Amino acid sequence: MRVGPLGRHGGNSRFAAMHTAVTCIIVLAVLSFSDAFSPSLVRRVSLEDYISSKPGEYEELPVVIAGVVSPEETEALVDELIEVLGAQEVDLQRKIRRDGSPETEIYSMPLSETIDFIMDSSHDDAFFAFCEGLLPCSIPGSEILSRKLEAVRDAPFPGVPSWFDFFPRHLRPSDAVILAGAGASSTLHRDPFEWTGTSLCLEGTKIWRFVLPPADEQGGVEIVDRFLSSYRLESIAWEDEERGDPSDSTTIISAGWQSDLSLYDFVDEDFRTAFEWFEMEELDSDVFEVNLERAAVDGSSLKPSMETLDALNGIRGTKGGASEPNFVTAIQRPGDLLIIPAHCWHQTYGPVPSIAIASQRFDSSIARRVIDHILSVSKTDTRNLPQLLKMHHFEDGDGEEVVRVVESVSDLYLVHITTTQAPAMGDEVEIGVY
Structure with missing residues (x-):
């Protein structure tokens, strides 16, 4: 429900109070489907280790x-983001229980x-803003900030x-700026x-909590889709400065899955x-x-609800039973870059207020399935098909030619891509990554 103006809460620049000298950590754990969670550490990697991985x-x-971004760099990026984009009109969502x-x-x-x-958000009265189309845009400074990110x-x-x-x-997905208060949660979804x-x-x-799919030979992600009673939702497409709003003839290739x-x-x-949480962090x-x-x-x-646990138990059963985990939890802190396949x-879920940037990329390693996706949805x-698009493996240098050929055979100029799906906290709004 869209409502009228909301009264201002007191105070300015309140995110400045969140800046504390912290070490970026990541702890990953696996959910055991019993009365308690059984934590299991999963590798957290440095930038150097990731680059040198197989x-x-x-x-x-x-x-x-x-450690991709230092505490000083994250603070500078937040200040620049608010300075450049602070005057832009966005939608603030509020979920009241x-x-x-x-x-x-x-x-x-x-x-x-x-x-x-x-900053005043809570579990029973949660706020967040999901902002697409600002990085980059025509606002002075937006392009520079976008390149830094x-x-x-x-x-x-x-x-x-x-x-x-x-x-x-006009077809490149823009980054999304996500401001989430304590108690704010996205929907359960896949991109x-x-x-x-x-x-x-x-x-x-x-x-973050992830439900990982079984292997393809065990049914793959379609098994998860079925147990979670998923349905498709198209992304919210912003108004493009060059093309205007997507028309009825536009193909939205970014319809995702929500539960x-x-x-x-x-x-x-x-x-x-x-x-x-803030007080505890400052003390020790x-x-x-x-x-x-x-x-x-x-x-x-x-x-999770019992209905959710029943669904996850069904997924677990396709992956080998009780010893097979399929619910993975991550804690993401300032400077952490989370890669989501x-x-x-x-x-x-937000235990404290946060600011994050959601974006995406693809390269030769996953080009085959991206091409198949675009050809299928369009x-x-x-x-x-030209022989180039029948290849199973590509080299990094093939990108420009592959995209040109895909565009020529798929009417890509009619395909509108958005960065993510808009997040939801209730029935009125669609889904998203944050």
């Missing part, structure tokens, strides 16, 4: 690359004014171009793309508030890290 080593699993039933309201306001509400996103792939660079400008998603956390902490189930149905009353960062890890993986603190269902006749 080809395909991290292709199918989420991975967090630590009344008697267990959530209601969603939407308010329009300058991006800078959303920060006051984000692209450099961070591409740092794990030195010398490997993102093939999106060869798409026509519409066959390419690789990334999330750069600039402020605060984000909890009405939730991995965060119940939050224990003992789960700390954002202020309590080691104690903060231990307690944050425990809270993130504790089934009694952040608990295609087909990974996920949902986020309903291209594949019986007489």
Whole structure:
């Protein structure tokens, strides 16, 4: 429901209070489908280790690359983002839980004014803003900021171009700016793309939970889609300055999958508030890290519904039974770059306010499935494809020519791509990555 102006909460520049000297950490844990969670550490890698890894080593699993951006750099990026984009009108979503039933309201306001509400967010009265189409845009400074963020996103792939660079400008997905308050959660969803998603956390902490698909021979991601009772939703497409709004003839290739189930149905009353987390971190960062890890993986603190657990048990059964984990939790801190492969269902939760940048890329390693995706959704006749598009493997240098040929055979100029799916906190809004 879109409503009128929302009264300002007191204070300005309140994200400045969130800047504390913290060490970026990532703890990953596996959910055991019993009364308690059984944590299992998963490799957290440095930028250097990721770059030197074997080809395909991290292709199918989420991975967090630590230390990509220093605390000083993240602070500077946040300041620049607010300075450049702060006056832009965005939608602030508010989810209010009344008697267990959530209601969603939407308010329009300058991006800078959303920060006051984000800082006052809670589980039962949660705020977030999901902003597409601003990075880049025609606003002075936006292009420069966008290039800085692209450099961070591409740092794990030195010398490997993102093939999106060869798409026509109006078809390249823009980055999304996500401001999420404490208690804000995305829907349980998987992204519409066959390419690789990334999330750069600039402020605060984000909890991510992933439902990993069985192997293809066991049914692949379609098994997860079925157990989670998924359905398709098209992305919200912003108004393009060159082309205007997408018309009825436009093919949206970014329709993704959403479930009405939730991995965060119940939050224990003992789960700390954002202020309590901040206070603990300032007093003793080691104690903060231990307690944050425990809270993130504790089934009694952040608990899925029984219906959700039944669905996940069904998925687990296709993967070999009780010993096979399929619910993976990550804690993302400032400076962490999270790499999200295609087909990974996920949902986020905010223990504290956060700012993040969602984006995506693809290169030769996943070009085959991206090409198949575009040809399929654009309903291209594949019986007489050029030989180049029949190849199973590509080299990094093939990108420009492959994109040119795909465009020539698929009417790509009619295909509108958006960066992610818009996040939802209620029935009124679609889904998203944050």
